[in-house]
Amino acid sequence: MILILFALALPAAICTAGLRIYWPAAQVRPMGWVFLACLGTGVGIGFASCYFFLWYPAFGHPNSGFIVAELFALGALATLLYQYLKRPHKKGQPVFLETPPSLWAGRLWVPFTVLAILATRYVWSYYLAEPHGYWDAYAFWNVRARYLYRGTETWRDAFAAYPLQDHPDYPLFLPATIARCWLYAGEDDTLAPITVAFLMAVLTAGVLISGLSLLRGGGQGWVAGMALIGSHQYVENIGIQYADVPLAFFIVASAIAFVFHDRTGRSSCLFPALAGMLAGLAAWTKNEGLLFLAAIVGSRGAVALFGPGIRPFLREQGWFLLGLLPIGLTILYFKVEFAPPNDLVAGQKPATLGQIADWSRHELILKEFASAIWNHGRYMLLILIAYTVLVGRPPVSRRGPGIAFIFVLLLSVAAGYYLIYLTTPYELSWHLMTSLHRLIVQLWPLALLGYFLAVATPDEAGKVVPSDPPKS
């Protein structure tokens, strides 16, 4: 277990230190450190999975030589970062509200912790009952990790398109991360997959809580954290070792990086570049991440048309593409060189046009979407509506940019999923039944980000924070 944690901590620490250099203002608040650590860890282990995969075609099956090379490279990078960090730097502009939470709002971490302990207990109990996870875990994620780890000369068999080989074109963030942990641990036990799954869930909660604490203050982060874990489907998805929670992390982290970019006056290159890396890692996690990549660029463009204009959009997209570049090239190389054709794309026929015009398909998809959203966490939608009515919206002076972007992004991704179901070569009701609830899990943290940016914080609702003066 120690070696698995070491394998994950190494690239995480380097990336967090690197982010600290570019955003020294984060050190002013504890939540700033948590935010940096969550982003740095996600980016770090994401990059590690990329170069771990690239080692195979370059040098063959990784062995102790990979570990030595990685330790040497990361050690050199850490030394450089340390030398840079020792010099005095400008603190930079803080991007968070200066008002700390009130005494009682600052204690909202207590009920959150209770929920987190109960959720962890469930995930651990599930792991003891089903250490190999559920169907998708041993049908493709963990089995591909086994091919990568165990197959010395035959590692390419991980992508073999044999009959009943489910999704051999799926990208490799999860299998590569798990196989890398096994390399450090020296054995392919069941602890590595569940550790990675749990870590990604912790990072998702961490980035949501700390991000909202910095952006909105007043205990908002902790309330969002409670709502996140308050979905039993989300908690269940952690234990079954699927890739939906890791994807959800990269989605919400990429979006929140853009919100920070908007709140800093769109002058920084750090946040768009980070958003690019994280969106790229979403595409490196599951094929739905490719849809997200297109949607986030489109959403930024749509929002720019009605807001900052085309020039700031092009400038930010330049940095976004720079951040995306290394991961994008890795994905491209994997898709061209190793992955067989995607089943949804390869299964398209002339009859697809007829499917688009078939109204009964539209009706079924809309009905199932509505049902999935309504049934996500029991009465969650009603609870959030009631919460909105009670706490209301924040004062005008405390509303910031970014909310419209989040909701346009959510709608874009949902529209993409809708189109995929409309044109699926599989039997529609089967495809909806087996996947739609997990798509909701992928978008759940992003939806909460948009929601809690838009509603008042507990302090604002309790009038601990002054509201706007009445207009004379």
Add this chain to the structure above:
Amino acid sequence: MRWRVWAAAVVFGFGFLLWADDLSQLEGPSWPAPGEQSFPEQHEKLIQQVKARNNQFPTQGTIGYRDDLCGPDEQGRLKSHRIYILMRYSFAPVLIDLRGDHPGSLVLTSKGIHFEQKAQRP
């Protein structure tokens, strides 16, 4: 207006009770009974026994696979698919091919799983 915040807290508290109930309902129904192993764990153990009985079992490459156990009906096909997925998981990195002819094949029968070399086939 502090009463709004307290009311919101009550709403969240109610949601928490529903959530705790949902989680407790997830536990158990489809889980293995306490003390019993999960289906993949049982399968892994069975596969280790098959490998141990056959010293010619390969450690890499591709072998064939034949299912003489599950029927051709819908239930049989679903069961066969599940067993195949578990076989693939447990035998990795050895690839299991449903098509084609291979020097060695896994054969699933009502008496269990055995590994058959081409020369041994009746």
